[in-house]
Amino acid sequence: MDHEPATTSQVVGFLGPAGTFTEQALRLLHAGPEADCAWPAPSVAAALEAVRDGRLVTAVVPFENSVEGSVSATLDELIRGDRPLQIRRETHVEVQFALLARQEVPLGHIRRVATHPHAAAQTREWLAARVPDAEVIPESSTARAAELVAAEVYDAAVAAPLAAERHGLVTLATGIADRPGAVTRFVEVGRPGPPPAATGADTTTLVAFIRNNRPGALLELLEQFAARQVDLTRLESRPTGTALGQYCFTIEAVGHIDEPRVAEALAGLRRTCAEVRYLGSYPRADQRAEPVPEEAGPAAYRDAQEWVARLRGHV
């Protein structure tokens, strides 16, 4: 694994190594040759630092998993630091796990299974039922686990199906996740700039640090959205890292900053929160358009502003 992008032809990065679900996400977002020469960064931090420094234009990193929740490393990189970044696109990848080994062996012969802790969590019941005596060893990625099986360090790996081919392993079992249908959401992150145009099916992502860490403050924050008829699709607390009980909130709202209702809600947060970090407005991966209530649409906003201007006597 290289520790920085090698050449100027590498404009896109992703959380490496190759052969993980992140590479799969990258290829969904980049069909062309730039995917082939994309840089497999050694960590989320390294990928995003390269974007901040201008060595990469964008990087694809995991953001959220339907079983494990937020990917802390990504969220913390986006939340903290003094050089903000912005999400520009997203895609979903269905997570499927396979048990890989160097050759066909009875499951009873497996002593040591390596995998990433998130993958271990998602296959725990299957492993406990089928290889109850095997030790499960955490590795830094499912691809690295597969690599170490090929290197004869471990007997088997829980990894993405495509790791078999890449590392010359055989597949002992597929579809071994305890809950089929787990999905990971990946985002492509770039430097701040005007967002992609609104499509009618957009998400706006932001992080809000509330001023007083009390329940009333969270209610007030939610009211900033409710007063503008902006629905939330996600609200997740994160410790700010300063003390037990200090949180910030990752919020995802239906709509695009170019819509007046979203712009007004953002401005309301800016006024009333200690800090708001805008993380982008971008098309939904599922392209599902939520209907905008008539009283929250652009025409209703325009009419209301003209009415106030008339009352003020400014027109």
Next chain:
Amino acid sequence: MDHEPATTSQVVGFLGPAGTFTEQALRLLHAGPEADCAWPAPSVAAALEAVRDGRLVTAVVPFENSVEGSVSATLDELIRGDRPLQIRRETHVEVQFALLARQEVPLGHIRRVATHPHAAAQTREWLAARVPDAEVIPESSTARAAELVAAEVYDAAVAAPLAAERHGLVTLATGIADRPGAVTRFVEVGRPGPPPAATGADTTTLVAFIRNNRPGALLELLEQFAARQVDLTRLESRPTGTALGQYCFTIEAVGHIDEPRVAEALAGLRRTCAEVRYLGSYPRADQRAEPVPEEAGPAAYRDAQEWVARLRGHV
């Protein structure tokens, strides 16, 4: 009492007849000669109709009493009708009642006391204690009651102290209100136009008709103000006149429509309510300035709007 303004020199009207608290309010608002030739309108409706028609520039009418509540006739005139009016000024008059008769008589000799029903309500306990056997007869105003005492129709009247002089009566007792300190608020009403300049101690008055007549809708209406840190000083429901259980709400808010927080709250109501009738922004009679929270001041609004514009890439 004249049924319409007599001459073009009468530019101001008030709820007549002369000698009531409303005339006192008129003189607080108009020190000059226009008060002397003000038109004493026979009813609130007549006064406001003359303003609508342009026969008067403004009219002074009672709006709210600290004991009796809103003056329905005034509110209904402002709420209903297709030619809106606007409050331009307000003043407060302390209500003091006197018992007036043609000459000094023992209280025990009084058989019939005339007064306006509101005045009767505010002196009920005093009358029950001091003239328990007297019949209390409702008249259309306290001034008319005094006039009819002078005309020997009744033995005594409960009226404003200044009615004694005007009708040649003597004062048997003063300060006879059951609750001293009752105050009536009067407003001067004109045709719509740019409001008087903000003073830092202003009130904005409006009437909101909520879309669905359910408790949640009232909560949502209150949130439109709360989300902009606009405090309310008054919230009063009124039947809309269409059916039992159908209400509109008279709302008075701290601030002036030229403040962005008030403008945004009004625009929010305009979008989400069935109808909003703006009744004016004008200086408070008590000149009491409520401090504006920093996050709700003009600078916070400007900063937030510039921030959103930057994020949108429009600057």
Next chain:
Amino acid sequence: MDHEPATTSQVVGFLGPAGTFTEQALRLLHAGPEADCAWPAPSVAAALEAVRDGRLVTAVVPFENSVEGSVSATLDELIRGDRPLQIRRETHVEVQFALLARQEVPLGHIRRVATHPHAAAQTREWLAARVPDAEVIPESSTARAAELVAAEVYDAAVAAPLAAERHGLVTLATGIADRPGAVTRFVEVGRPGPPPAATGADTTTLVAFIRNNRPGALLELLEQFAARQVDLTRLESRPTGTALGQYCFTIEAVGHIDEPRVAEALAGLRRTCAEVRYLGSYPRADQRAEPVPEEAGPAAYRDAQEWVARLRGHV
């Protein structure tokens, strides 16, 4: 009109005089002979005082009109005073006004029309169109106005249709209300005691004095109902009579105090308000049953309480 109930056979009173809509309401609630000997009280205060003193068992008084709103005299009697009363039943009467005179005369000959101010308000447009030159004189009741027409004091009266027969007058016009379909709601008030049994279509009426007179406090009050899924059918502010801007709230909720959700909401108000005055739980006049959400029904309450008791280890 008698100033107190004459005999012990008079157990029911009503706001007199006879021949008004209140008598009509009384006869809807009391079909039997007790209606015939009911006491026509000279005022709402007198009627309710007789109930407080035990001279009457109950009294029927007007409570709310779909055009004019609350009947202040009734509300204030129920709100104030140190001997509480309770509403035990309600009924609705459609308000129809007639123009009555001593004999058939052309409308153009009518100079002075007497009526109660509420009736004047509800027929204002009709009178302005048909008898534009007539003076409208306020009297203490529509029945008294009719009586004074019979006594030749006035030319005509706006009154309830049944006043014609009672006072030997002729009907010049009927159905003269500006807004047909106006309804007045009457309540039968008694001394405190266990409420009538729940019917599934009940109303609970109360008055709440909030602790701090700020908009947040009203929001909190509404939350006490919302947290228990209790809908409100009516919320009306009233000045407390102490100063401008001090209000209490008359609240009517769907449900009966014997339902746990209503009981818990009432207890929540009792804890958080400065004062709560319970004015009764009683069947709705329209018998309309609102469905109770499953999570707010008695079974859900019982289950939840048993669950907490188990967790506490008390069972």
Next chain:
Amino acid sequence: MDHEPATTSQVVGFLGPAGTFTEQALRLLHAGPEADCAWPAPSVAAALEAVRDGRLVTAVVPFENSVEGSVSATLDELIRGDRPLQIRRETHVEVQFALLARQEVPLGHIRRVATHPHAAAQTREWLAARVPDAEVIPESSTARAAELVAAEVYDAAVAAPLAAERHGLVTLATGIADRPGAVTRFVEVGRPGPPPAATGADTTTLVAFIRNNRPGALLELLEQFAARQVDLTRLESRPTGTALGQYCFTIEAVGHIDEPRVAEALAGLRRTCAEVRYLGSYPRADQRAEPVPEEAGPAAYRDAQEWVARLRGHV
């Protein structure tokens, strides 16, 4: 590391191996000999399974870290599964990291540093500045990392200071956390039963699954606490594991289930949420008593219930 408690004398377990912060927490909670023979469980799941099965009475596990947030493994074990558990005590341990090696070596000679991913996250900046060329390798615990340094697998480990003594290592540097003052909160978990007695400074922990996954539902959930004046100290969303965008909420509230306000809030959640899992009421580690508002104290609840009972006529 043993895979199950060895003898009946082992009544307490903890997340092993020995020599971690969890052992430190165990010793804060258990001063006596039961700590010396406590079972170091190989995983949080194994520790809690042994409690469920009755092989252990309680187990001490990490719950929350001021930098990393919730410990997913613990939360998920408490949230999921059909045999609920309960938190009985908590303690806080300040997290201090040391860099350990087999002998004194210049930092520049270190090539491979092992540690647990959480520890890597909390010392990232220090490692990047002082050993920028070293590879950081994830291990399943900081104690295991130290053990593997002793076994000459790695050059150095980031671990708890007490691991040096236990594994015969030397301390190259101490206090290497990027943010000093990080604290981990540990809980002692047992089977369900009556909670420890209220102390006046208690926490109640629970998990709520809201019925409809919409922002309004979260607002309603917060209102269940607000309506009873119960403050929250922690609100953390967790994916339910079923689909992207499906959350449950871990909630920590001020107070004890034996307080009526907490009991009523819990009952309210039970009625209105899809599911509520109660995770215990227990003394706060910091013993800080939050004052209970008068209207939310036991006397206010008792008074309110007696009042309602009187109104119902049941007393």
